[in-house]
Each structure stands twice: as C-alpha cells, then as structure tokens.
Amino acid sequence: MAAETGTPTTLTLKSNDDELFSVAESAAILSVTIRNMVEDGCAGGVIPLDNVDGKTLASVITYMNGISAIPADEEKKKSYRDKFLSDKDFETLADMVLAANYLNMSCLMDAVSAKIAQVMEKKSVGWVRRKFGIENDYTPEEEAAVKEEHKWTFEGVETDDDN
Amino acid sequence: MDANRVGTHSNSKPEMCDKAGYLGGKDDDRLSKLPDDILVDIMSRMSLKEAARTSVLSSRWKHLWKYIPFLKFDADNVYKIMDHHSADELIEIEAPKYVEWVNSVIQSHKSPTLKQFKIHFHLDRRHTDAITRWIEFAFSRQAERLELNHESFVNPKRYYCFPRFHSFATSNSLKALSLKSVHVRDAAVEFILRNCPRLEELFVRYSHNFSNLEVCGSSLKLKRLDL
Structure with missing residues (x-):
C-alpha cells in the first residue's frame, strides 16, 4: 500500500x-x-x-x-x-x-x-433502437407477437410508429 | 484532474474524447454487445414495466428482462384513476387484471433468485389463492425482501390472511418482510421468526390480531421490528 x-x-x-x-x-x-x-x-x-x-x-x-x-x-x-x-x-x-x-x-x-x-426509460421502442443503433431483427410477425405478449408494458407510453 | 498520460500516443485531454451531447449511435450496437449480466443490472434499475418493454427491441433482448432479480408489481396507472372509483369498484374492475399480470410475469420469470418481490395493490381475501401462490413463488426463488401492501382502505374484515406456513416459509435468504393491510396471526410471525434466521426487518402495519406474540428464535438477527 x-x-x-x-x-x-x-x-x-x-x-x-x-x-x-x-x-x-x-x-x-x-x-x-x-x-x-x-x-x-x-x-x-x-x-x-x-x-x-x-x-x-x-x-x-x-x-x-x-x-x-x-x-x-x-x-x-x-x-x-x-x-x-x-x-x-x-x-x-x-x-x-x-x-x-x-x-x-x-x-x-x-x-x-x-x-x-x-x-x-420512458422512451418508445423506436427511439431506443435509433439512439442506440439497435437493429430490429424480428420479422413483423415476430415483433407483433412479442408486443402482444408484453402489451402491459406499453400502457402509458407514447405510441411508437418506429419512424 | 485530467488523467496523466505517460505515453505519447495522444496529448488530448480525456474530456475532449467525449463529444458532448448525443448518444453515439452509429452502426455498431454497443448496448446489445454488453454482457447479459450488465444489461440485466441496467434493467434492474428500471421499473418492471420499463424493463420488460426492452423485449421488443430485438431478439437479443427478448428474454433478458426475465432475469432481473427485482419483481416490483407497482400498479401506478391504477392509482391515477382511483379518484373516480370507490375502493370496492376498483378492486372489482382492476384486481383481476392485476392478478393476471403478476401470474403471467412469474410464470415466465427466469431469475433463480430474487432480491425483492413486491405486491402493491388493493387485494383482499377473495384473492387468497393467488397471493399465497405468489408468496410460495417468492420463497422458492429465495427472495431477500418480500413486501405485501394491500392498501389501508381495504375493509379490514376482508384482509388477506397471511398463511401459517408449514414447509416453504423456511428461508435462509429472507432479510426483510413487510406486510400492510394483511391479517397476520401470532403463530405466523412466530413461525417466520423461527424459520428465517437471516431476517433483519419485520414490518407489519394495519393488522389487528396480535395478542400474545412471542418474539424468539435460535439465532435472531432481527434489527427492526415494527408491528
């Protein structure tokens, strides 16, 4: 020391x-x-x-x-x-x-x-993807299924059009 | 306070390396490349809802949130509509949704151990089966903190009654137990004290049934007892 x-x-x-x-x-x-x-x-x-x-x-x-x-x-x-x-x-x-x-x-x-x-926190999925450069590798069907499964996580969050 | 570079590769101040403002981004996805345990650690600092929403980002993220060791079922959105409904109405309408939510999360949750398991909703004895299963789940995942807060304005006559456990309420992990608006009998507390040797905090509020509680255990570590 x-x-x-x-x-x-x-x-x-x-x-x-x-x-x-x-x-x-x-x-x-x-x-x-x-x-x-x-x-x-x-x-x-x-x-x-x-x-x-x-x-x-x-x-x-x-x-x-x-x-x-x-x-x-x-x-x-x-x-x-x-x-x-x-x-x-x-x-x-x-x-x-x-x-x-x-x-x-x-x-x-x-x-x-x-x-x-x-x-x-409190950001839309699209925002986080864009800001962190996360590539969405889900097919549209897969993404819809994951969103449906986690529907409760979208309450009170801005709708996300992924633009 | 700059880092003191000895080498000659660069003379720039460390601060200069960091462009103020934006979040990098670029093409390489450094966030997703972080090891699982670090990502789980980051998500553990979010609310359950925020953490679980990351599953939609990409397949890398799909299951990660299921490993966070904190399960805090805070139904904050429900409290906002509380002004417009009586407590009874609220229970009637929202409780089944809440129960379904907790059930679905714990069904898919993968962390073998839990630091915290927290239920915060106006539930009563009509939900006894579900609540007891959740407590069993928390014990089976060696929860360190277990909190049941059923809100004080639930009619005390309808309080959920904390079970007198037999086998599963033996825990070497439980450090804190907090029960609000839950009926807790002397025997249940005595059982917990005897069988959870690491328990440091016991907090019971709005329970009216203690008559002759005996606080004892072979190796009590209890630091706070609030009944």
Whole structure:
C-alpha cells in the first residue's frame, strides 16, 4: 500500500492499445482489481489492463482522481458523478460500464448503469433502437407477437410508429 | 484532474474524447454487445414495466428482462384513476387484471433468485389463492425482501390472511418482510421468526390480531421490528 511517508506512490497503468497512464495509487485503488494487484505486490512495474482501451481508461482515471479528491461526503460524490457522466455520449457510457465491471469499481458501475437506465426509460421502442443503433431483427410477425405478449408494458407510453 | 498520460500516443485531454451531447449511435450496437449480466443490472434499475418493454427491441433482448432479480408489481396507472372509483369498484374492475399480470410475469420469470418481490395493490381475501401462490413463488426463488401492501382502505374484515406456513416459509435468504393491510396471526410471525434466521426487518402495519406474540428464535438477527 501507499508509503506512509514521503511522496505519494504513483502507479503506471497500460491500456490494451498500449497507452501508459500514471495515477496516484490512492486514487487507482478505487478499482478493486488494481487494489488486489497492489496488495499482492504485483503493481511494481506497469499494470496491464487488457480489457480497457486508452480513451476509456483516460476517462476512468479522470473519474478516479476526481472522486478520490472529494472527502467522505456522499452528497458531493454523487453530484460529482452526475456531472462527470452528464456529457458522456452513449458509446463512452457503454465502454465505461464494461471497464468499471472489469476494474471492479462498484460506485462507477452503479452510476453508469443507472445513467443508461435513465436514458432508456420512458422512451418508445423506436427511439431506443435509433439512439442506440439497435437493429430490429424480428420479422413483423415476430415483433407483433412479442408486443402482444408484453402489451402491459406499453400502457402509458407514447405510441411508437418506429419512424 | 485530467488523467496523466505517460505515453505519447495522444496529448488530448480525456474530456475532449467525449463529444458532448448525443448518444453515439452509429452502426455498431454497443448496448446489445454488453454482457447479459450488465444489461440485466441496467434493467434492474428500471421499473418492471420499463424493463420488460426492452423485449421488443430485438431478439437479443427478448428474454433478458426475465432475469432481473427485482419483481416490483407497482400498479401506478391504477392509482391515477382511483379518484373516480370507490375502493370496492376498483378492486372489482382492476384486481383481476392485476392478478393476471403478476401470474403471467412469474410464470415466465427466469431469475433463480430474487432480491425483492413486491405486491402493491388493493387485494383482499377473495384473492387468497393467488397471493399465497405468489408468496410460495417468492420463497422458492429465495427472495431477500418480500413486501405485501394491500392498501389501508381495504375493509379490514376482508384482509388477506397471511398463511401459517408449514414447509416453504423456511428461508435462509429472507432479510426483510413487510406486510400492510394483511391479517397476520401470532403463530405466523412466530413461525417466520423461527424459520428465517437471516431476517433483519419485520414490518407489519394495519393488522389487528396480535395478542400474545412471542418474539424468539435460535439465532435472531432481527434489527427492526415494527408491528
């Protein structure tokens, strides 16, 4: 763990596209995956993160630095998370939820999942398909059958003409 | 607070990578490519209705919602029309639909375990068979939280009576049990306390039948008892 005296320990993280990042150990150990490596003494050199690309890792590290600079105040942490995610496009959110899962960062995982859910909620099927690029592979008959089966889920939702 | 890049591949600030505003989209469907457990986790944060509607998106999504570990049967649309009907009328008209809804969902539900099972509707003893089956279902899926809220304005004489279970109400999973407008007898509570060793919260409201309740169990973890 971090040295008790002197300068804070810095770790070097490597993304799967070979970008290197340096980050304070105290921030990086928000990731349980990284914390375990540190505790096992495997964090001496460069820590390879095979499932995270450089762009996503940069975002995650921004988050690590930002959230760890906030003292134990759940309100402030929450508002930081909201602000941090507010300008992220959906691709970034999808990459980030995968990274958070791999890095075992439950607070980021929770926040990103909640954000994606919030974006999808109360939207028509067509809207969600368009925004997320989901290809409708149902035949018209199949789709009608699924809709009929889930008729109750359409109560109170705008009718969806899929335009 | 920018990420501190050591490499030379890019000098841009991390924030610059994220175009403000729109939801990517493009041709590749990253959402559908997320692993099942992450998608289920995302859907678990929606209402049951919202989660189930994703089944229509594409075949990838057809069955995913059936794995969410939260079954919260909130009939919010019904409460909106409540002003126009008496409670009795409402039960007559809407209850059969509600019962059918719950039945059809639990019939197709696939998650082997449940974090929460919640019934919130004006039901009474006329629906005893269905309610008891739902409770059995919740126990069989090792529900951690079980809530029955039948609304206070149901005539107390018609309250559903929480059964004195024999075998299936033994649960190592149940942590919270909340019963509102349900008749609960001493013996039923005592049975639950003895046979649900993980129970931490027990909440009973609008039940008038306790006379001589004995709160005991071999390894009670109970933290909140509200009767």
